[in-house]
Amino acid sequence: MLIHAATAAQLSTHFDPATVNALYPAYENRKAWDSIAPAYRHQLISQGEEALDYKWQVVPASVYLEFVRTGERYVMEDLFNQNLNAIKKLAFAELAEGRKRFIPQLINGVWAMCEITSWSISASIGLQKKGAGLPDVEEPIVELGAGITANAMAWTYHFFKKAFAEVNPLIASRLKLEITRRFLTPYYTRNDFWWMALDGRPRMVNNWNVWLNYNALTCLLLVEDDRQKQLDGIYKSMRSVDQFINYYKNDGACEEGPAYWSHAGGMLYNYLALLKQATGGFVNLFDSTLIRNIGSYICKAYIDSNYYLNYADASARLRGDVGLIYQFGKALQDKSMTSFGAYLARQQHLADSLPADTYYGMLRHLFSAGEILAATAQPPYLRDAWMPETGIAVARDEAGTAKGFYFSALAGHNDESHNHNDVGTCVLFYNGQPILIDVGNETYNRQTFSAERYSIWTMRSAYHNVPLINGVEQKEGKRFAATAVQFHSSATQASFTADIAAAYPEAAAVKKWKRSYELKRKKSFLISDQYSLITNNGKTELHFMTSAQVQVVKDGLLRFTIGEVSLDMTYSPKLFQVKLEPVEVNDKKLLQSWPPVITRLVLQLTNTQTEGNTELLFRPSKQPY
Incomplete structure (x- = not known):
């Protein structure tokens, strides 16, 4: 798409x-910087003052090695990011104040970052030829840690190279040298990094591609001064990002989940907007239907409050990126996106303070907050959304409100980026409160992206809202997929159906398992299963995860309660034996979305018939029973 837009x-x-x-005012343009909102200036200067006495950290060998020893990655990343965050605080404080009070400590930070052995994170060092463990100083690799750091350092170079030169000309030249050596040179000279997708092999292309190419484009524009290297590097980035765009399905859904949207589809906006700027508007893909769908996905994934549809590696509760959503919507002329961004700005109190953000995100918020806060604000409570290639369905009782039922269902396959084995799963909310949930993922460690991934409980189908068939869970792999997928919607109902039998390995002995969800708007929500098994060993169960309190009211009736919301689920006691299994949540990332104990509802089929039908009906609770 990009290489067709420009040779x-x-x-x-x-x-x-x-x-x-023209994107943002130069540091020397004090009139522009003095015009930022007083509350923001006070915030930025105060944060910078906190970093004036910061002690620049050394990242010792032991914390790099912790990843291969124990699988722990954040002991290294957290230490490294302390330095990077201090640099950002000092830089923005100086931009806001302009008195050069923060320059000496900023120089110390820049010098410390130039002295550190590697800008790559311990979890990604395995990309080097000598493998995981300690970084090889002779082989800088282009991965996310290096890209994020190079981006921040490029903006620092851009704004302060003149101020640094007044102190000593070697400061800016050293910073430029390190950005080039650690990031740009390997970007120019290598095509074998998997995320580039330039080796001609069919492969998954995910957020790494566009995120790193955006970082490269930023460095090319802000640091590189050789025009031919700039042109060659930009065109290479266009060829690479084309692979990311080509991998996306036409429905625009982010198979990595909404938590990754800002680093995948949203990062594509960052890249395309910067490329458009650099070419005077000549390269412009914002009129593309695919790009429009990629942008609007974030509206389709929104449920209510800070809840989002969190299939794959995603938290159920997210803090949406105000400026990104608004500016992407503005580029697409999508009013639902701009209204959503304005709504999030009010939800997050943008008028009072800037969110913690990246360098470029902070700049975006600083110079667009006034426009966003003045825009029409409206949450995107869509009545329906259907993303057929990815197999995501969404429906709620009524557009424009979170009241009543909301459900989503997933078809797809079990080899998507950041995949969970969850073909046929669903989520269910009522009045904006979670009833049936997707748990999400725990804090990343060495297991997460290894052959051990599906030993992690949150990745397994046994902890999603799908059946356990003859004691067998779903299997990872592209061939383990839904078939015969359908979604229908009208003013009074919405229904989703998929045969999920093929998501299970042969050991499950299943010929057909038709999972259906039916919403009767403002009335009820029905989960039904029609199955045909080769054999039935008595170990077939329906599993459902919930963060609500579950009460067995009587045989055939369960009550789900969360806050003021209460839903009843009726079932046939002749078909099922009910078990309520507490699941402890002790991971810090999961605890941001869920209470310390959630529940797995297990409905075990009590018969050994090889064919059958089941129904579970959810309705608002009514007293008495």
Whole structure:
């Protein structure tokens, strides 16, 4: 798509690196910086003052090695990021104040980052030829840690190279040298990093691609001063990002989940907007239907409050990126996105303070907050959404409100990016409160992206809202997929159906398992299963995860209660034996979304018939029974 928008010759004609200077005012433009909101200035200066006495951290060998020893990655990342965050605080404090009070400590931080052995994180060092463990100083690798750091350091170089030169000309030149050595040179010279997708092999292409190419584009525009290297690097990034765009399905859904949208589909906006700026508007993909769908996905994934549809590696509760959603919507002329961004701005009290953010995110919020806060604000309570290629269905009782039922269902396959084995699962909310949930994922460690991934409980189908068939769980792999998927919607109902039998290995001995969800708007929600088994060993169960309190009211009736919301589920006591299994939640990431104990509801089929039908009906609770 991108290389069809501009040839290398056309890029050379229209590329103007000076246009990047129009994005944000230079440090020396004190009139512009003095015009930022007083509350923001006070916030930025106060945060910078906190970093004036910061002691710059050394990342010792032992914390790099912790990843291979125990699987713990954040002991290294947290220490490294303390330095990076201090640099950001000092830089923005100086931009806001302009008195050069923060420059000496900022220089100390820049020098410390230049002295550190590697900008790569311990979890990704395995990309180097010598493998995981300690970084090889002779082989800088281009991965997310290096990319994020290079981006921040490039903005620091851009804003302060003149101020640094007044102290000593070696500071800026050293910083440029390290950005080039650690990031740009391997970016220029290597095509074998898997995320580039330039080796001609069919492969999964995920957020790494566009995130790192955006970081590269930023460095090319802010640091590189050789025009031919800029042009070659930009065109290479276009070829690489094309692979990311091509991998996306036409429905625009982010198979990595909404938590990754800001680093995947949302990062695509960052890349495309910067490329458009650098080419004077010549390369412009914002009129593409696919790009529009990629942007609007975040509205389709919104449930209520800070709850989002969290299939794959995603938390159920997220803090949406105000400026990104608004500006992406503005580029697409999508009013639902701009209204959503404005709504989130009010929800997050943007008028009072800036959110913790990346360098470029902070700049975006600083200079667009006024416009966002003045815009029409409206949450995207869509009545329905259907993303057929990814197999995600969404429906609620009524557009424009969180009241009543909301459900989503997932078809797809078990080899998606950040995959969980969850073909056929669902989530169910009522009045904005979670009833049936997708647990999400725990804090990443060495197991997460290894052959041990599906030993982690949150990745297994046994802890999703799908059946356990003859004691057998779903299997990972692209062939383990839903078939015969359908979604229908009208003013009075919405229904989703999929045969999920193929998501299970042969040991499950299942010929057909038709899972259906039916919403009768403002009335009820029905989960039904029609199955045909080769054999039935008596170990078939329906599993459902919930964060609500579950009460057995009587045989055939369960009550789910959360806050003021109460839903009843009726079932046939002749077909099922009910078990309520407490599941302890002790991971810090999961605890941001769920209470310390959630429940797995297990409905065990009591018969050994090989064919059958079951129904579970949810309705608002009524007293008495």
